[in-house]
Amino acid sequence: MSERIRLRRSAAALLVAAVTTGSALLLTACDPEGDTGTTAAPSKAVDGPASAEPSGPADGSPAPAGGKLNKTAGTKVTVSTGTNTVLMDGKSVDFGTVVRDLAWSPDGKHAAFIDGAGNLETSDPDGSHKTVIAKAPSGETWSHPTWQVYGPDEPHGAGTYLLFTADDKKALKLLSVEAKAGAKPDALHVGDSEAEKPLPDVGNLWPNSAGKAGATVYANKNDGQVYFHDVISRTNGGVITKGSQPALADDGTVVFVRSVSGHAHIFAKAHEQGAKEVDLTPGASVDYTEPVISHDGKNIAFRGPDGIYTMPAKGGKPDRITDTVGLPAYRS
Template identity: 60%
Template sequence: MSAHARLRRSAAVALVSAVTAGSALLLTACDPEDGSDAPGSGTTAPARAATASASATASAQQPSAAPTAAALNLTKGTGLTISNGTRYVVMDGRAVDFGTVVRDLAWSPDGKHAAFVDGNGNLETSDPDGGHKTVVAKAPSGVTWSHPTWQVFTPGAEEAAPGLPAKNDLFFTADDHGTLRLLGVPATGGTPAPIRLGNTSGEDVAENPATGNLWANVGNRTGSAVYANKDDGRVYYRDDYLRQQGGPVTEGSQPDLDEEGDIVFVRSAEGHTHLFLKDGDQRSPERDLTPHATVDYTEPAFSADGKTIAFRAPDGIYTMPAKGGTPTRVSDTVGLPAYRA
């Protein structure tokens, strides 16, 4: 079955801008790359599309005081959260103190648990307020972990997926001295192992790359995911319907997947990085959602209902309708947007 057909089958399925005077707002939520590829660094747009942010390893410091009230923070009641490498997370119109550095915050599908990389580079989970923190796995010395995503499946919850085993795992990127791999670990704790990426069935199918992979996002009830490959500049789909299969679906980076199989991703266009949408049913051509962008737009994330996309810009976080429209700045915090159900 082709990757497109599997996509159709799976389709059912700051912190405020001012911390305190003299306290720098730290950036995180990056492809685990050299910070020289961050937006505004003077690199080319294609290079920015592949990395698009500051180095996560640079954000281990914590601010000395709680943030002040945001001049622009319209996250209340939206489910949108923003992590930026400090101990504070923008959530529901306020800054929540997690008591530890929070990088690349992600949410379980039910919104009851958070996953993030802490100040020691380890993978942690917690309650939504930062309570009951648990170290899921500790990163080896010299290895940088980033961008966790939560894969959950409950047998019987999805009629279109009979026989699937229960899943409660975390996927994330491991940068081992420049070699990028996707790893997985039970969310309750364990030893991380490489994720099986599989291949699309058929003749003359090239092997999916085992390295260079990053920025995984699980996006539907059966646990299928998307990820990017830094080396070939393509977005890949991983079908977890019955067995691990998958392959490249488009050119781009930093993809996210909604329950209907739609993929939002970043691609260089007109001198900047734009957001593009690829429909899960494959009937419509890819669409540039931000054709008038005059800055780099990066790190898109679907809302839980798939109707809104949040994304990062140099001056904060914006949202827009998932089918296209005018971007609206909702927070002057610069960090990674994520939605809590």
Template identity: 55%
Template sequence: MSAHARLRRSSAVALVSAITAGSALLLTACDPSADGESAARSVNATATPSRTAGSSAATPATPAAPAATPSAPASAPASATPSAAATTAAPARPSAQPVKAALNLTKGTGLTISNGTRYVVMDGKVVDFGTVVRDLAWSPDGKRAAFVDGNGNLETSDPDGSHRTVVAKAPSGVTWSHPAWQVFTPNADELNTYLKPINNLQFTADDHGTLRILAVPAQGGTPAPIALGTYSDEDPAPIPLTGNLWPNTAGRIGSSVYANEDDGQVYIRDQYLRQEGMAVAKGSQPDRDDDGDIVFVRSVAGHSHLFTKGSDYREPERDLTPHATADYTEPAFSPDGKTIAFRAPDGIYTLPAQGGTPTKVSDTVGLPAYRG
């Protein structure tokens, strides 16, 4: 991925397919088709579905009997967190059952796949988190996971699902989805400036049909809408305050990208610059790498394609999948920015960030994310 000096979760439903070291664990569920241009909301099979433009949630298929019954994780000991966060002592047990797996090439890649069950594909095996895991995201150092649990609340945990903490509880009638971890640690020269430490989770809140991006301290607290502004041009276009969803963060100061459902645009947001944000491309489901390059989804000739745009957002975007014959959605950059993982109807694929032939790495259909 080229570096520049300038600025630079659709239903995540269905099959869990992976191979464990000693047993094969997998889940099956229906996979509703998702147009990446219109279905930009992450709704999993075991979740109560939120409103999703251009698609409908499917009822999960009845899973087959387990090939091997996984052992339950040990009860999570309390972690040191502020009193605002409630710590979960023992994991809940959803009804999903594991079945035999097939393809799982995630070992050593940092790639993880969540699909709304308690099982997460990672490092060549399946990890039982002991609770429903929707829209899994990772802290930049890979030491903590963030997700929406079976009660619709925002939780964090260790990578094996232990030390679970309820960061915030969703109000009745409000659906939360697609958390993203935003972290910034000032260096010694920055400690006495306006740059302050950040350890937040951003996520989408669907409040009876009104979409906003909220943020909450990762240790627990009260969520609040993120601040949105405009570039300081002569006639700046107004930044929409609602219709926003699918936040992702990257870079040293945790700059964001997100999409707007109403105008179909991808936006960038800089945490500390006077120029807070602007629309940069037509599309949905964006992700950003540390250099400021972005990848996003756009509908072309009836299929969802993956596009990239460099950190100079005035330059044109490029179609990474010009020959797509299926919908490619939910792209995610690897930590080094060299690889993009994405969802297809039959599993998870990767391709070079500069373009190339996609490679199938898992039969699991779900949300790909990289653990840093």
């Protein structure tokens, strides 16, 4: 069993324990008016920009203002902007097609994204060997794919899947599809939980997993909560906290967005049961959104109004690595 799978299983167990024990800390964190253990009292949760829409312009036109600064080399951060180009390794890589909501496989060898036609595609890191996994039905918008890779020691055997958001203008739902050409997406049912209150099956969006061993976090637009789901067993899950746009590290650390005094801040919650939430951007006077966390849980990247920033996951001074505004992702 790989070290990453072992870590993810341990993280899943801790998250499940935190959800199912109904601890006072977790219940308090779900109340936006309660004591969250943060440095500032949060106001209502925010979805942030493009919460249910793919990132970037719909016509593949050039990215917003910026593009002169590119310090992505050595950071493992990539930035997709809804154009043909993706920033990575200090370069601008032309994928030959519109790339929105780029996400990397756990080994960093494959990209998943929403193309210019709104379909789900995968490719190699340079944009070659593109494969259309599934085509979005007319009138339905797909966004924010994330990878789930199972090893041969998992209960249902080895397999590679993609989870993503589907918006048919009536409801937001999470779908799952095997990462092969022409596969048929199925609804990801998150409501069959052991929690006392049934989990919502609609309004769900922004799924994120570090890739392996089944643990996934996602947000619900209707109630403003961040949820956890054990994809393997499908019987464990529940509310983690109030917020939106969550991302998950291998060790179970979660980063997410919450509004504080009228601005979107980046928060983190460690995987240990009873860990307090920490506002990583307590002095923010602008909106910081769309956070991602490195596989080892040591660094985060997020979007600001004037580009992409990185900082240690334990807090520190944000460092702007590019003035191109887009969606950040970590590549192994």
